[in-house]
Amino acid sequence: MSEVSIYRSSNGDDWILETGLDGSRVVLHRANPSSGGKETRMAVEEFLQRGGGGPEVAAVRQAVGGSDSSGLRG
Secondary structure, X not given: OEEEXXXXXXXXXXXXXXXXXXXXXXXXXXXXXXXXXXXXXXXHHHHHHHOOOOHHHHHHHHHOOOEOOOOOEO
């Protein structure tokens, strides 16, 4: 598995793109330590479908080449 840090918010939250050996891609959100540091994983497709206009969404779109792993344009 590989991990690429794709975005860090001003409050210290991190978004990381994980790619499995089988090519599957997951977005890992790691909350900042002061808010508990909880980690949440979500398939790229689900993350992009939830949408929103936040910079973390734009960073994920850019990291996956403007599309999710199903080929759908975000």
